[in-house]
Amino acid sequence: MSARRVGLVGARGHTGRELLRLIGERDDLDLVFASSREWAGRPVAEMAPEITNGLDFEALSPDDVAARKVDAVILALPNGAAAPFVAAIADDCVIVDLSADYRFDEAWTYGLPEIYGRDSLIGARRIANPGCYATAGQLAIAPLRGQLDGDVHVFGVSGYSGAGTTPSRKNDPEALADNLMPYALSGHLHEQEMARHAGETVRFTPHVAAFFRGIVATTHLTLKTAMSADAVRALYEQAYAGEALIRVIADIPEVRDGARQPGAVVGGFAVGADGHRLVVVSALDNLLKGAAVQAMQNLTLALGLPEGSYRPSPL
Ligand SMILES: NC(=O)C1=CN([C@@H]2O[C@H](COP(=O)(O)OP(=O)(O)OC[C@H]3O[C@@H](n4cnc5c(N)ncnc54)[C@H](OP(=O)(O)O)[C@@H]3O)[C@@H](O)[C@H]2O)C=CC1
Numbered sequence: 001m002s003a004r005r006v007g008l009v010g011a012r013g014h015t016g017r018e019l020l021r022l023i024g025e026r027d028d029l030d031l032v033f034a035s036s037r038e039w040a041g042r043p044v045a046e047m048a049p050e051i052t053n054g055l056d057f058e059a060l061s062p063d064d065v066a067a068r069k070v071d072a073v074i075l076a077l078p079n080g081a082a083a084p085f086v087a088a089i090a091d092d093c094v095i096v097d098l099s100a101d102y103r104f105d106e107a108w109t110y111g112l113p114e115i116y117g118r119d120s121l122i123g124a125r126r127i128a129n130p131g132c133y134a135t136a137g138q139l140a141i142a143p144l145r146g147q148l149d150g151d152v153h154v155f156g157v158s159g160y161s162g163a164g165t166t167p168s169r170k171n172d173p174e175a176l177a178d179n180l181m182p183y184a185l186s187g188h189l190h191e192q193e194m195a196r197h198a199g200e201t202v203r204f205t206p207h208v209a210a211f212f213r214g215i216v217a218t219t220h221l222t223l224k225t226a227m228s229a230d231a232v233r234a235l236y237e238q239a240y241a242g243e244a245l246i247r248v249i250a251d252i253p254e255v256r257d258g259a260r261q262p263g264a265v266v267g268g269f270a271v272g273a274d275g276h277r278l279v280v281v282s283a284l285d286n287l288l289k290g291a292a293v294q295a296m297q298n299l300t301l302a303l304g305l306p307e308g309s310y311r312p313s314p315l
């Protein structure tokens with residue numbers, strides 16, 4: 001079968017850069033457009049040498065995108081910008097949206113294959129890609145769904161690439177130097193996203209730090225039935241058995257265990273003396289399993305292609 005034709009909107013961004021690499025590394029996908037208003041006219045290979053087909057960046061409107069004959073479009077736009085593209089693109093074209101815009105929409109498939117399965121993704125045409133902290137938190141919660149009491153607390157620390165390229169205090173290296181910045185102390189969208197999909201009440205406190213990429217989520221859970229740390233770890237090993245992108249370890253994962261890695265690491269598994277209070281730590285790269293790698297898993301499943309294997313990012 002010939003390679004499937006894919007377009008990328010938001011190609012200048014942090015996740016766009018990783019997506020260019022990941023698409024360029026596959027023989028069964030052909031990138032047919034890469035949209036950026038700021039970089040329009042420049043060769044894509046100048047920014048992403050993995051793209052070798054001579055493509056230039058273009059500034060494409062929703063109608064321009066809709067007029068291209070492609071099998072799939074990946075939207076890597078800031079929150080709130082996807083709707084005109086979604087409205088214009090044909091129903092039979094796959095859309096994978098990286099923003100938060102459709103993560104609460106019943107008509108879209110929420111694509112986190114290791115937790116919610118692959119069946120609903122095969123042949124799906126509208127896929128909402130999960131958020132980065134929300135992926136880390138849900139990986140820590142999912143194996144214990146139905147076995148928890150009370151609220152789940154997720155303490156998250158992200159690298160500043162999580163804040164995108166639009167200048168703000170959260171991606172200003174000067175404001176972040178020798179600093180840790182808490183923000184959105186209640187009601188962050190990922191708090192609602194975790195609660196909706198994991199089916200637990202979640203309290204989430206995000207922080208951003210001076211490193212560029214990577215996330216650690218330290219998750220506090222209360223077990224209905226007392227368990228040992230070994231038993232908890234065995235349960236997570238079983239839940240993620242056979243999942244190439246999820247590694248379960250006994251040690252406590254750190255940011256550098258997840259940064260640049262295509263998958264996530266889940267570990268720590270500390271149980272309090274009462275046997276009920278549990279802390280689980282997950283680490284991943286916000287741009288990879290938190291965004292672009294997950295989008296590639298979702299895209300390939302939707303197109304009926306092998307999910308493929310992923311190597312650490314050289315970027
Ligand atoms: N960064 C991260 O860690 C993660 C990000 N996400 C989500 O992925 C999406 C992309 O994030 P990220 O790559 O960080 O974002 P960036 O800010 O780095 O990039 C945004 C991209 O969108 C383009 N763009 C911005 N506004 C518009 C618009 N109104 N119309 C068309 N194009 C526009 C920009 O290029 P140009 O201006 O040149 O057109 C740029 O290519 C966001 O929704 C984000 O929430 C999800 C998980 C993790």
Ligand SMILES: CC(=O)N[C@@H](CCC(=O)OP(=O)(O)O)C(=O)O
Pocket residue numbers: 079098099100130131132133158159160161162163164170189190206207208
């Ligand atoms: C450090 C930082 O600012 N991180 C972003 C999360 C990144 C993200 O991509 O979230 P969405 O896809 O849900 O927008 C934030 O807290 O909003």
